[in-house]
Amino acid sequence: MCVRRSLVGLTFCTCYLASYLTNKYVLSVLKFTYPTLFQGWQTLIGGLLLHVSWKLGWVEINSSSRSHVLVWLPASVLFVGIIYAGSRALSRLAIPVFLTLHNVAEVIICGYQKCFQKEKTSPAKICSALLLLAAAGCLPFNDSQFNPDGYFWAIIHLLCVGDLFSVLDFPFLYFYRFHGSCCASGFLGFFLMFSTVKLKNLLAPGQCAAWIFFAKIITAGLSILLFDAILTSATTGCLLLGALGEALLVFSERKSS
Template sequence: MGSRNHAEDISKLTLKLHESTRVLDQTPSPGRRDLVSRSSFAMRSVENDEADLEGGKLEKEWDKSTHTNRIVKIHNQALLSGLAYCVSSCSMILVNKFVLSSYDFNAGISLMLYQNFISVVIVSIMSFMGIITTEPLTWRLIKVWLPVNAIFVGMLITSMFSLKYINVAMVTVLKNVTNVITALGEMYLFNKHHDNRVWAALFLMIISAISGGITDLSFHAVGYGWQIINCFLTAAYSLTLRRVMDTAKQVTRSGNLNEFSMVLLNNMLSLPLGILLVFVFREVDYLSQTPLLRLPDFWLVMTLSGFLGLAISFTSMWFLHQTGATTYSLVGSLNKIPLSIAGIVLFKVPTSLENSASIFFGLLAGVFFARAKMRERSQS
């Protein structure tokens, strides 16, 4: 009997609660809306950033936590992209040096051609799968880009030729001459003026290159000649690209030319020109006689160099997007220091105290130049 009365009391209490809830649902009062918003906040997504909870305290704590997580994420992305860029760029130069010197491969144009072919295949596959977007290669775009591509091919080929004869450390120091030529070109072509710190850094680069060449125990005149030509072509590529870029964007369908499209455009247009140069420099005869093409490990290293070449393009774009031009240029200068040390150690380059000092002096001049450019940009 007592249990029956207890059950009836529970039923009456439940009925009253349901009636109260129905009345509350039909009452559009501010207190009710606030109650509903408070009780349902835990089940809603983060999309409602306007919720008024505990006088905004919980909202502020959530924003603070989200902001902190976002900062950590960006810093991790910047660090990861920077490491990927440094590793890929260093590895690319070391692998090319290994192919050309350790294997004694005398077909630098063919190596460049194979690397660019791998880049074209991979970028085309990624574009077809929708991973990246690229502009269609129209005849108008090709005609505009051909001068840039001719310089691009010459830049790659002369880099291969010089790397065969010069050690990696001296190549990195001599590449600083490119900055000098580019600065002069900017001054005469674009009326751009540089401050005294930039010119001081450029002067230090010239001194380090001259002293490094004089004290180089493995000096090779042919290699130095190719490297000087490479410096002029690299500077010409940078300066020409600025002039052609606006025109190239105008002839594309979207009115824009992203980095992936430029990678595909440069590498694809280099294939017919590279094939022509292979016959001009008679590398076909060498390729038909060399036993290296019958070695699987040689093809593995060649293919690795092709993937690294494409990795440089992607990681540099990733790193530049995560940080900026100033950080990118500074890290690129600092990256030459471990690259030079690795080149001397791995390839057992004979060196002297004077030559090592010149190399180190040139690397520091590169870092000083990057910092001077950063300050120049911030002031302008």
């Protein structure tokens, strides 16, 4: 069982790393600026893979009544917002910056649980939320590559995450690089979601949070080497503050589980 859990965790980390790096490559290096088409391509690939997985018996899809489908419509709209706004933000922001801003969604979820569900929140989790907010709040003032559009779409993205619990003419050589990368992005996006579900079903919340944190760290670190990212000492301080906040969140999750 321990080997299986480790294998699922490593698979998740690999999919997480590959998915973010591939998306960043398509959106930034290849300068693909049509997130709606990008989203449609990912949804098509994901839908086909989901159908194949269902036929092979890897996943179970229960038929739902129309009323059940209507209940999921708001979540579907938020999911579209997550992909669209996330694509816009990721094309303009460095991956470490994007992930630090993305972590604010945890604060929204924590606030909702405390205010509306009246869940008891540990001091460690409260401190974690404050550190994540501080890190994200300081970034716009210390980011040497500050892009207002990127931050705007990142805010829309994290709000959607928190609330949810165009054909082009390409040069000949560019055509294969683009479609290969987009296809890889669709496959990796599906397997990332699939491995995330397996991770959450198999591991305790604290262990799951630890694997997610580890995936973010290696993704952010490797992205600095692969993409053009200018990190000043102030920006690095904000990113480290965010990492400290998320590490504290992992500690609080492991302690409560």
